[in-house]
Every structure is written in C-alpha cells, then in structure tokens.
Amino acid sequence: MRERLFLGVLLVLTALFCWALGWIAWGFARAGTALGWGFALAICALLVLTVWVTWREVLFGLAAARLGRAYRTDAAPVEPSADATADPRAEFEAARAAAEGTGEGDWRSWYRLGLAYDALRDRRHARESVRRAIELERAGR
DSSP: OHHHHHHHHHHHHHHHHHHHHHHHHHHHHHHOSHHHHHHHHHHHHHHHHHHHHHHHHHHHHHHHHHHHHHHHHOSSOOOOOTTTTTOHHHHHHHHHHHHHHHTTSOHHHHHHHHHHHHHTTOHHHHHHHHHHHHHHHHHHO
8 A cells, every 4th residue: 555655646746747847848938939949849858758757667567566466366376495585696596597497488487586686686687577577477368
C-alpha cells in the first residue's frame, strides 16, 4: 500500500511539473518572437519526454510487480539457494546458472536473476533481466 501511495505522490508531482512546463512554454509562445517560439518548442519537447519516460517507468513497475506476485504465489516457484541471505554472490551464481540452464523460455529464472542482480546492487543488469522476464511472460500468455 505504501508503494501505491508513493507512486500516486510521484505522479501528482510529475503532473504539476508538466503543468509548469506547459505554462512556461505558453509564456514563451505568447512573446511572439522567433526566439520565444523556439524556447516554447524546446520546452514542449521536454514535456513530451517527461510524459514518455514517466509512462514507460510506470508500466515497467506495474509489470514487474505483477511478475513478483506471480513469482511468489506460483505453485512451483524457483527456490533460492539456502545460503542466499548469507552470500548474495552465491545466489547470483545459482540464479545465473538457472537462467542459462533453462534456456530462453522461462521467465521465472530471469526474474530470479534480476532479484540476484538487485541484491548485488547492480540495478542496470537487474532491470535488463526483469525486462527480459516481462517479455518472456508476455510471449508465453
């Protein structure tokens, strides 16, 4: 519940930011000069970029949360190794071996690999693994 509240607050702040950008762009456009119109167009480009990035990240978060719920409630979940809490590196090696061993078709192994990357604080690879898990799960539906 706390995550949804945080998401709502961030979306409201993003909406306020977009409104402020629109207001500034409108002010530049009302100036009527070529420079004013140029600034207005540049600010509108920032506005479109803001909306696109926010939309993309919210969709990624919702899909990752859906996979997380499915991963936890699956009838036969992939169990992490016994020493996962003691050594994240060992869990990473086990998750990587599982992802390589099951081939490209199992989203659970890729999600587990994403969790292992996250435990090692490697956010970029964690997001890549979770994105791959999302693609595989969607393809399997």
